[in-house]
Amino acid sequence: MSVSSGHQLNVSAVFSPRGAARVCQLTLGCTIVSLVIHGAGYSATYGTFCMAVWTSCFTVSAVVLVLEVTRLQASLPVSWENLTVTLASLATLLSLTASIAYPAFFVRANDCPYNNCEVRNFRIAVSVCSWGACVAYGTEVFLSRAKPGRSGSYMATAPGVLKVAQIFVGCVIFAMLTDGTDFTRHAATLYCAVAFGVCLSGTVLLVALVVSGRSAALRMLRMPFERLAVIYTFAAVLLYVSAAVLWPVFCFDRKYGAPLRPQGCPRGKCSWDMKLAVAVMSFVNLALYIADLVCSQRSPLVFIHL
Numbered sequence: 001m002s003v004s005s006g007h008q009l010n011v012s013a014v015f016s017p018r019g020a021a022r023v024c025q026l027t028l029g030c031t032i033v034s035l036v037i038h039g040a041g042y043s044a045t046y047g048t049f050c051m052a053v054w055t056s057c058f059t060v061s062a063v064v065l066v067l068e069v070t071r072l073q074a075s076l077p078v079s080w081e082n083l084t085v086t087l088a089s090l091a092t093l094l095s096l097t098a099s100i101a102y103p104a105f106f107v108r109a110n111d112c113p114y115n116n117c118e119v120r121n122f123r124i125a126v127s128v129c130s131w132g133a134c135v136a137y138g139t140e141v142f143l144s145r146a147k148p149g150r151s152g153s154y155m156a157t158a159p160g161v162l163k164v165a166q167i168f169v170g171c172v173i174f175a176m177l178t179d180g181t182d183f184t185r186h187a188a189t190l191y192c193a194v195a196f197g198v199c200l201s202g203t204v205l206l207v208a209l210v211v212s213g214r215s216a217a218l219r220m221l222r223m224p225f226e227r228l229a230v231i232y233t234f235a236a237v238l239l240y241v242s243a244a245v246l247w248p249v250f251c252f253d254r255k256y257g258a259p260l261r262p263q264g265c266p267r268g269k270c271s272w273d274m275k276l277a278v279a280v281m282s283f284v285n286l287a288l289y290i291a292d293l294v295c296s297q298r299s300p301l302v303f304i305h306l
Helices: 003-007 017-040 044-069 080-106 117-143 158-177 187-211 215-221 225-252 271-296
Strands: none
Touching: 017 044, 017 117, 044 080, 044 117, 080 117, 080 158, 080 187, 158 187, 158 225, 158 271, 187 215, 187 225, 187 271, 215 225, 225 271
């Protein structure tokens, strides 16, 4: 590389496979926001959430692409590869959620021909573009993946991607816990909430260490990051096993709760529904932590610690 090349724009940031994926993300994101504002519309909590997801993902993609084209990412005190993979993984999950929620709440087959067909068509177009954006973000994660025997960023490995999914599901669990589940009613359900919080905090801390480029400093303490991650994941599995067992017992057993959904419980505001959702998502996150632990036992990678 010549000395003056550092002052030129990084064209490969656009014309590489990952650059093409990011251009697709920007194109689809801009299309989605334009369609929603122009004719599709949104309302209520679910619509606001979807709009926030699309605008946030579009903004992040734009910032990442600009930083890479101008080479300014080199001046940031972070591990850029780990950061971009983490953001892409999170955007994939958020886009997937919005792609399911928006058509579920805003697209109705009976809206046409009796009602405004144009609005329905706009909403169908938004849903299709949202699924396309989800695929584009997933493609970036796939292109960034690290393979055994080669150097790569930790967040591009299966354990790294799984940790992003664990954080996402953990946030969903906490959102439902605070939505009228009354988890402080029993000591066991309070313990479950604490267990969920400890696992969420620990995973966020591990990801923050990697993204900030501080994970290599653990070697000075004779505790390599990979070993610390395995020990923590094993502890998280034990916590989630206990929580996944205790939560259904103290929420749906006749002695402590209600095994069946109460009659007249309003949909969308029913505590029983939230408790059931927490139970399901706790098993989902338990499966993610177990998969993380299994993947961590495979052939180690030569990670880049920046």
